[in-house]
Amino acid sequence: MKNMLKLALSLAAYTVVACVLLALVNGKTAPIIAAVKEAAVQESLVDLFPGASFEAAPEFAPETAGTTTIESVYLAAKGGQVVGAVAQATGSTYDKATILVGVNADRTLSGIKFMTISDTPGFGQNALKPEFYGQFAGKPADSPFRVKGDVEAVSGATITSTGVANILKTTAKVVLDKYLK
Structure with a gap:
């Protein structure tokens, strides 16, 4: 004892x-x-809007829509004029991803940058290739973002592709409705 x-x-x-x-x-x-x-994040903001200055969106509060959470929004300005916004969003893919989504004032995407993605190596991780994420630059922000429609899927990773498309659709809608009216 x-x-x-x-x-x-x-x-x-x-x-x-x-x-x-x-x-x-x-x-x-x-x-x-x-x-x-x-x-x-700051480096990626500059990649999405070269030469712009950034400030946090006024009165921003994180918001969740479906499986996507908008964690932050930055307004991009050049010469004192707002030229777009960048939102950081996390959502479900095969596992989950955090993406910066750049939206131009003309209602097109300036591009996307993956901050993290925890999907399967060799399949879902292929979303990190320019062949996939590059298709979004210049796309209208109010696109339907449908895999096998206006979004080319990553081969063997349809769930990841659909998840990314859903994150983009939700995030672009919030940015357009609240920050780039």
Whole structure:
């Protein structure tokens, strides 16, 4: 009985030390990870609207429509004139993806940038190829975004392609309705 108590106390002490160390490491690395993610977003914003300056959309609140969550919206301006908006959205694909969707003031897509996609390597990950994501630049933002209609699917990854199309459709609608009237 005495050995069991000693063993239990030793295990509890190790657990407490491990938890404290884990909390310290998390506290130290969380701001660094957040800064790296924000730098990646800022770099991608410039890719979607070269030469523009960006500011967070006023009165933005995250919103969910179906399986898509609009996490942030940035307005792109050149020479003091709003030339478009970029929305960051996460939604279901085969697993899930986070995409930046650029919408020009003329109601066309400036392009898309994948921030993350956790779909199957060799199939869903092929959405990261320019042959797939490149088809969206210049497309009207109010397109139906239907796979096998106006969207060419990734071969062997129809679910991923459909998920991306749904994220784009939902995100473009929100941007057009609320930020680029």
